Amino acid sequence: MSQHSVTIPTDLSADKFTLGSTAGRLVGGLTITGVLALVVAAALGLGGDIVSASRFWHAYLAGYMFIASIALGAMIFVLLQNVTSAGWSVTVRRIAELITQTFPLLGLLAIPLVTAVMLGQTEMFYWADTNSDFVKGGEGFEGYHAYGLMMGKTGYLNPTFFLIRMVIYFFAWILISRWALNTSLEQDRTGDPKLTNRLKKLSAPAIPVMALTLTFFAFDLLMSLEPAWFSTIFGVYYFAGGFGAFMALLGILSYKFGEEGILKGFVRDEHYHDIGKLTFAFVMFWGYIAFSQYILIWYANIPEETEWYLERAHMPWARVELLFIVKFVLPFLGLMSRHMKRVPGRLIIFGSWMLFVHLWDIFFLVMPSHVTTMKMANASEELIHSFEVFPVGIQELLCVVGMIALFAAGIARQFSKHSLLAFRDPRMTESLSFHNP
C-alpha cells in the first residue's frame, strides 16, 4: 500500500478545510462556562481570609500556567518546523499555528495576576509588597522565613519591572504568532513558494526570543512563588513539559481530524507516528531535565535549594519519585513501541495521559507554595495537612475547568475562522508521500 506519487487535488480551497459553524457553535458555550467557573472560584476565594484568597490565586495560576505552556509549546513547534523546512509536518502545522492565536486570550487572563501584584497582594507572590506585615512579620504574622534572601532579589522581583516584563512577553508572543499565521494564510491565497523561505529565514531569530521570554515567564510566575529558591534549569523544565503536552494535544487533534474529520486523507498513520516520536522524545527530555535539576540539588544538599524539594516530599502526591513514574517511566515504556504510535486510538490514550500528568506537574510546581502561605498565616494544622494530602477542591476544579474551557473556546474560534490545512504549501507532496523507515 505504498504511495509512489501523490497527486494533490486541484480543487482545494480554504472553505473545504474550515470547520465553520461546527466549531463556532462551541465557542459561546465554552466561553460562558469558562468565565462562570473562574468568577465563581474568585468569588469563593477572594471573599474570605488570606488563606482562601491564596488558595484561589494558586489554583488560578496552576490552571493558567497549564494552558500557557501548551500555547508556548505550539509556538515553538511552529517556528521549529519553519526553520528546519520540515516536510512531514505540513499537514498538521496549521493546527499548531491556530493554537498559538490564543496568546491575546492568555494576555487577558494574565491581567488579574498582574493586577494583584500591582496592588501589592502578597498571599501568592510575597515580593509584591515587601513592607506588608504578612511578609515582613507583624500583626500576628510570622513573616516569610527567607525574607532577607528575598530582599536581595527585589531589584528584579518588584511589581513595576514585573509589569514591564509581562508586557514584553505578550507583545513578542502575539507579534510572532500573528506573523507566522498571517504569512502562512497569505500562502493559502497566493500559493507563493517564496513565503516559505521568508518564514524559514525569520523564524530562526524568533526562536531565541521565544526561549528567553519563555524562560523568564517561568521564572516570574512559577519560580518566584518561592522567592528564596532558584534553579537555572527551571525555564527548560517548564518548556519540556509544555512542549510534550502540546505534542500530546496535537496527536489527539490530528487523529480526530485525520481519522474522521476534514483532514481525512491528509493526516494519516505516518503523521501520527512522527507526532508520537516527538511526544516520546519530550517524555525523555522532560525526564532528563527534571532529573538533572533534582540530582544536582540532592547532591549539593544546600538548605536554600533542598527546601523546595523537602516541602514536596511531605506531600504524598508531590513525591518526586511518583512524578517520575507517572510522567516519565509509564509514558516512556508505553510510547516506546512503533505499534503504539501508529495504531489509531493508542496515541489518544497516551496523549490524554500526558496532558493529565502535565497538569499534575504544574500542580507540583505551584501548590506547595500555598502551604507556605498557610503556615505564614498561622492556618490550623488540620487545614494544612488536608491540603498537603490532596490539593484538589472546588477551587482547583473550577479554575482548571474554567481555564481549559476558555482555552478550548479560543482554539475553537480559530478553527471556525481559518483553514485547518496549509493546502498550498510547496512541501505538501512531501508531507503526503513520506514514509517512516
Next chain:
Amino acid sequence: MDNQPETLSLLAEYETAEELLAAAERVRDGGYKKWDTHSPFPVHGIDDAMGIKPTILPWIVLMAAAAGTVTALGLQWFTNAYDYPFKVSGKPLFAWVPAFPVTFELTVLFAGITTLLGMLALNRLPRLHNPLFDVPRFDRATQDRFFLSLDATDPLYNESSAKALLAGSGAHAIEEVPDLGADHKLPTWMWQTAVVGVFVTFVPLGLIVKARFNITDKPAVHILTDMDYQASYRYGEHVPLFADGRAMRPQVDGTVARGDLQADDAMHLGIDDQGLPLATLPMEVTPELMARGQERYDIFCTPCHGELGLGDGMVARRAAANRGEAGMAGQWIAPTNITDSVIAGQADGELYSVIKNGIRTMPAYGDQIPAADRWAIVLYMRALQRAATSTMADVPADQRGALNQ
C-alpha cells in the same frame, strides 16, 4: 573450471527510484524470496515494496538496554552495599539518585553497541566480497542508477521466466552476474595483524597484574600530574612571599575570628576550675543529645571503632586481614575497644580531650567536630559502654521474648 562461468544472479538496471519501486512490487508479488535492491540513496517505501517484514532488532536492543540497566544497578549495589560496605559520613550504603547517571549511561551504551552489532549480524555483515562488484555496470549503483538483483539460488528461479519478469518490470538492462570465483578469504596480512593486535592488548593487563602482586621501592609513576602536584600551598609549607615564610597566615595578635571565641573552659577544654578533667558533661543530657551523639559517632568513629565501639570497624578489619602481607606486619596498632573498663573508667573530660586532640595513632578531630558534638559523642560512648556490660536483667521484661528468638 568451465569456460562459461556459472550465473550467480540476474541484475536488472533502472533509471529512477519509481521504476525500482514498481519493479520491486512485481518481483515481490512473483513470490521470490532471495533478491535485493540497490540504490544510491535510501528509497522511501522500499520496505513495503519488497515485502520486508519489520526487523526484530528493536526487541534485541530492548533486551540489551534492560541488561544494561540491571548490570549498572547490580554493579553499584554489589560494590557499595554488599561486597565492600564502607560507611561514609553516616550516609546510606546505597541510594537510587546517584546510581541513576551510571544506570542511564550503561543502558544507552548496551543499547547502542547492540544496535550496531545486531544490525551487522542480522545483515550478515561484514561481507568481504559481493559478486555484484564484478559487474562494471553496477558501479553506478552509488551514483545515478537503481538495481535489482535476483539470486539464482531462489527456489522459484528459472532463468527464462526470471528474465521475462525483469524485462516486464521495465528494466533498461538485464545482466547475468558471473561466478568468477574471486578469493573471498581475508588477506593473510590482515588476520595476522589482528592476531598480533589482540595479543598486544594483553600487555597492559599483564603489567597491572604484575604491579598488583609485586612490591617496589621506586616512587609511583605520575601519568597525569595536575592532580598529584597542585599549585595550592599545604599546611606548614614554606613560602618566600611573607617575612616569616609561613604559607598559612596566623591571626592578628589579640583578635578572634567570628564564632571562634572559646571562653568557656568547661565546654571547650573539658576541664574544671582546678584544671582537672570534668567528671560529667557540661551540657544538659537529653534524648536529642544522645541521638545527635549516635549520628555523629556513626559518621566519624565507626570506620575504626565499629558500630558497637569494640574496635572492629571496617578499617580495623581490613588491616587485620592484610596483616599477613609484607610491609604491614608489626606496624598496625589496632583501634581501641572503647567499651574496655580502662576507657569506661576515664572521666568525661578525658574522653572529650581525646576526641578533640587525638591520642597515639588516633588523629585529632577537633577541626571537624564542634565542641557540642564532641560532648554528644562522649555521651553516646557512655551508652555503648553501658550496653557492653548489660545483662538480660537490663532488658525490660516484656521485650525479653523478642530478644531470645
